[in-house]
Amino acid sequence: xxxxxxxxxxxxxxxxxxxxxxxxxxxxxxxxxxxxxxxxxxxxxxxxxxxxxxxxxxxxxxxxxxxxxxxxxxxxxxxxxxxxxxxxxxxxxxxxxxxxxxxxxxxxxxxxxxxxxxxxxxxxxxxxxxxxxxxxxxxxxxxxxxxxxxxxxxxxxxxxxxxxxxxxxxxxxxxxxxxxxxxxxxxxxxxxxxxxxxxxxxxxxxxxxxxxxxxxxxxxxxxxxxxxxxxxxxxxxxxxxxxxxxxxxxxxxxxxxxxxxxxxxxxxxxxxxxxxxxxxxxxxxxxxxxxxxxxxxxxxxxxxxxxxxxxxxxxxxxxxxxxxxxxxxxxxxxxxxxxxxxxxxxxxxxxxxxxxxxxxxxxxxxxxxxxxxxxxxxxxxxxxxxxxxxxxxxxxxx
Amino acid sequence: xxxxxxxxxxxxxxxxxxxxxxxxxxxxxxxxxxxxxxxxxxxxxxxxxxxxxxxxxxxxxxxxxxxxxxxxxxxxxxxxxxxxxxxxxxxxxxxxxxxxxxxxxxxxxxxxxxxxxxxxxxxxxxxxxxxxxxxxxxxxxxxxxxxxxxxxxxxxxxxxxxxxxxxxxxxxxxxxxxxxxxxxxxxxxxxxxxxxxxxxxxxxxxxxxxxxxxxxxxxxxxxxxxxxxxxxxxxxxxxxxxxxxxxxxxxxxxxxxxxxxxxxxxxxxxxxxxxxxxxxxxxxxxxxxxxxxxxxxxxxxxxxxxxxxxxxxxxxxxxxxxxxxxxxxxxxxxxxxxxx
Ligand SMILES: N[C@@H](CCC(=O)N[C@@H](CS)C(=O)NCC(=O)O)C(=O)O
Numbered sequence: 001x002x003x004x005x006x007x008x009x010x011x012x013x014x015x016x017x018x019x020x021x022x023x024x025x026x027x028x029x030x031x032x033x034x035x036x037x038x039x040x041x042x043x044x045x046x047x048x049x050x051x052x053x054x055x056x057x058x059x060x061x062x063x064x065x066x067x068x069x070x071x072x073x074x075x076x077x078x079x080x081x082x083x084x085x086x087x088x089x090x091x092x093x094x095x096x097x098x099x100x101x102x103x104x105x106x107x108x109x110x111x112x113x114x115x116x117x118x119x120x121x122x123x124x125x126x127x128x129x130x131x132x133x134x135x136x137x138x139x140x141x142x143x144x145x146x147x148x149x150x151x152x153x154x155x156x157x158x159x160x161x162x163x164x165x166x167x168x169x170x171x172x173x174x175x176x177x178x179x180x181x182x183x184x185x186x187x188x189x190x191x192x193x194x195x196x197x198x199x200x201x202x203x204x205x206x207x208x209x210x211x212x213x214x215x216x217x218x219x220x221x222x223x224x225x226x227x228x229x230x231x232x233x234x235x236x237x238x239x240x241x242x243x244x245x246x247x248x249x250x251x252x253x254x255x256x257x258x259x260x261x262x263x264x265x266x267x268x269x270x271x272x273x274x275x276x277x278x279x280x281x282x283x284x285x286x287x288x289x290x291x292x293x294x295x296x297x298x299x300x301x302x303x304x305x306x307x308x309x310x311x312x313x314x315x316x317x318x319x320x321x322x323x324x325x326x327x328x329x330x331x332x333x334x335x336x337x338x339x340x341x342x343x344x345x346x347x348x349x350x351x352x353x354x355x356x357x358x359x360x361x362x363x364x365x366x367x368x369x370x371x372x373x374x375x376x377x378x379x380x381x382x383x384x385x386x387x388x389x390x391x392x393x394x395x396x397x398x
Numbered sequence: 399x400x401x402x403x404x405x406x407x408x409x410x411x412x413x414x415x416x417x418x419x420x421x422x423x424x425x426x427x428x429x430x431x432x433x434x435x436x437x438x439x440x441x442x443x444x445x446x447x448x449x450x451x452x453x454x455x456x457x458x459x460x461x462x463x464x465x466x467x468x469x470x471x472x473x474x475x476x477x478x479x480x481x482x483x484x485x486x487x488x489x490x491x492x493x494x495x496x497x498x499x500x501x502x503x504x505x506x507x508x509x510x511x512x513x514x515x516x517x518x519x520x521x522x523x524x525x526x527x528x529x530x531x532x533x534x535x536x537x538x539x540x541x542x543x544x545x546x547x548x549x550x551x552x553x554x555x556x557x558x559x560x561x562x563x564x565x566x567x568x569x570x571x572x573x574x575x576x577x578x579x580x581x582x583x584x585x586x587x588x589x590x591x592x593x594x595x596x597x598x599x600x601x602x603x604x605x606x607x608x609x610x611x612x613x614x615x616x617x618x619x620x621x622x623x624x625x626x627x628x629x630x631x632x633x634x635x636x637x638x639x640x641x642x643x644x645x646x647x648x649x650x651x652x653x654x655x656x657x658x659x660x661x662x663x664x665x666x667x668x669x670x671x672x673x674x675x676x677x678x679x680x681x682x683x684x685x686x687x688x689x690x691x692x693x694x695x696x697x698x699x700x701x702x703x704x705x706x707x708x709x710x711x712x713x714x715x716x717x718x719x720x721x722x723x724x725x726x727x728x729x730x731x732x733x734x735x736x737x738x
Binding site for chain 2: 080
């Protein structure tokens with residue numbers, strides 16, 4: 001095919017656009033592009049004309065007007081005098097919070113369930129099968145509503161705790177309260193030392209690996225790591241006079257005060273999304289492990305590696321290549337599914353910007369466009385990060 | 399060639415798809431053969447389904463009245479249940495042509511949301527309901543309470559104003575429909591339920607033990623509730639406005655469901671009643687309606703007072719007094735312009 005033709009190319013004629021192989025595909029693509037643009041232009045034009053027929057304009061000014069409504073879960077300072085833009089930000093942070101919490105716990109659940117489903121223990125393997133199949137095959141909205149209903153209907157209301165000594169954890173039908181860490185003077189130092197220990201741990205592990213590569217000697221890394229992580233922080237804690245304490249929830253008036261309040265809506269959404277997505281992830285993990293041929297396990301055993309080392313050093317690194325790409329789409333699904341928050345009144349971006357703000361200002365078009373933009377950006381961000389990770393774990397071909 | 403054809407089709411479709419929805423609602427309704435009316439998802443007294451599965455209620459009666467005025471048949475209505483959040487979009491998009499759903503007349507809705515309120519069929523205000531077991535007797539004792547509210551309503555804005563003005567804090571629980579709110583409130587997942595006082599009374603009436611709950615004395619807002627249409631079709635707004643007015647005038651003049659037929663054929667009629675019932679003048683054609691449209695309306699649903707008594711009045715489980723909603727002649731503020 002790579003033989004150069006000596007003859008000069010014939011002069012261009014119009015029918016060569018579709019007869020000549022050299023131009024055909026470019027020509028077809030150009031036509032398809034033009035049709036697509038026409039379609040988009042038509043949609044945009046139609047929207048603008050219909051909006052003006054309804055007497056509505058296209059204006060984002062409402063974002064800087066006062067929102068006038070309150071939001072229960074706020075990660076940043078907000079009150080009803082703040083702007084719609086800030087209300088949207090409160091919602092966006094709530095979406096990100098549930099997405100991060102959900103992805104972490106779904107991954108944990110998924111890995112555990114995926115590995116256990118391959119267990120030789122019949123009962124455990126079957127239990128995991130039941131978990132995966134029930135959660136995978138019922139819509140996630142149903143799970144969200146179910147958890148919310150169970151919390152609302154079966155747990156006692158805060159009033160039932162009047163005169164009761166509650167302790168560190170409280171479960172009410174309005175959500176759960178857990179102790180909140182309070183940093184007194186010097187508390188920051190303890191946290192700082194702990195963070196420094198983490199950095200130190202990473203450095204030590206690198207060094208230990210180099211040493212092993214050079215000399216073949218292994219260090220008891222687990223115990224060393226634990227020591228590095230805990231000893232300095234614990235020492236600092238006691239030397240500085242125990243500057244971190246836990247604040248327990250306490251019944252004050254209608255509700256509990258103090259501690260960290262995890263609302264029923266947050267818990268319902270978090271649990272349901274994690275369990276649901278976890279079921280999918282467990283299947284991905286199982287498939288990933290099964291994709292590594294059994295010969296690898298046997299070869300590892302023949303080299304004298306114990307089973308858990310074989311898993312960590314031989315099987316998992318290869319399985320990850322299969323696991324990561326579908327995992328990305330599960331993370332994306334979870335993030336987008338979090339917009340079902342609206343069903344239990346969790347005030348995420350859909351609830352604030354796409355809910356109350358949209359409704360009170362009547363700016364449907366603007367709000368929905370912004371909302372779509374937000375989910376798009378988050379999804380692209382997750383994809384990018386995970387793709388970078390994927391390119392690091394994937395097989396390096398030579 | 400094919401491509402050019404395709405482009406032309408697309409362009410033509412584009413033009414067709416953008417023809418206005420305004421100024422022809424009556425013609426479109428007549429063509430469809432029924433009125434598209436937006437109502438509650440369910441609120442005892444205002445919009446609920448009876449044993450036969452038919453919609454009934456104070457707000458539903460208005461849909462029936464308009465259908466009776468246009469078609470002479472109160473059954474020619476296609477109902478759409480709407481939540482506080484979906485109602486305005488449904489109206490603006492033409493999914494419904496009349497919204498009769500406890501909707502408060504506010505400046506933003508009238509002006510910025512491009513709606514037209516054709517009148518007020520219930521003068522209301524926002525109140526609070528609490529379980530008696532809570533031991534609260536005034537809204538000013540609600541600092542720190544968890545409050546259930548329907549989103550997309552004036553309720554959530556009033557609530558924010560009221561608590562801020564009184565330097566109190568609260569935990570809002572946003573909810574879509576009255577039914578959900580009721581369930582959460584009864585499960586004690588919120589301490590307080592707040593909405594229009596009429597809605598509270600209606601909700602309380604549907605409880606197993608209404609006496610275990612009380613409505614606090616504070617009314618924190620003005621909520622003039624009325625039927626709404628899209629802005630821009632004045633003829634359509636006029637029809638809906640005058641159907642409501644006809645109900646009020648009928649009560650004022652003593653025209654009832656029972657006597658309307660006889661009155662229309664009696665000889666010595668009050669001149670305004672004669673005009674109302676189409677015996678004299680041709681007011682129907684001014685509106686694009688049959689001559690006897692108002693007689694049909696009253697024969698179908700009764701006058702304003704009858705509708706009120708049937709669904710909300712003292713003889714119903716809801717037991718609301720007329721109060722502000724009495725006619726101006728009885729000390730209320732319901733007042734219709736003259737029919738002439
Ligand atoms: N009047 C207020 C509130 C209207 C409203 O949502 N009312 C409630 C209770 S009175 C209702 O009708 N709920 C019935 C439903 O959920 O469909 C407004 O127009 O924003």
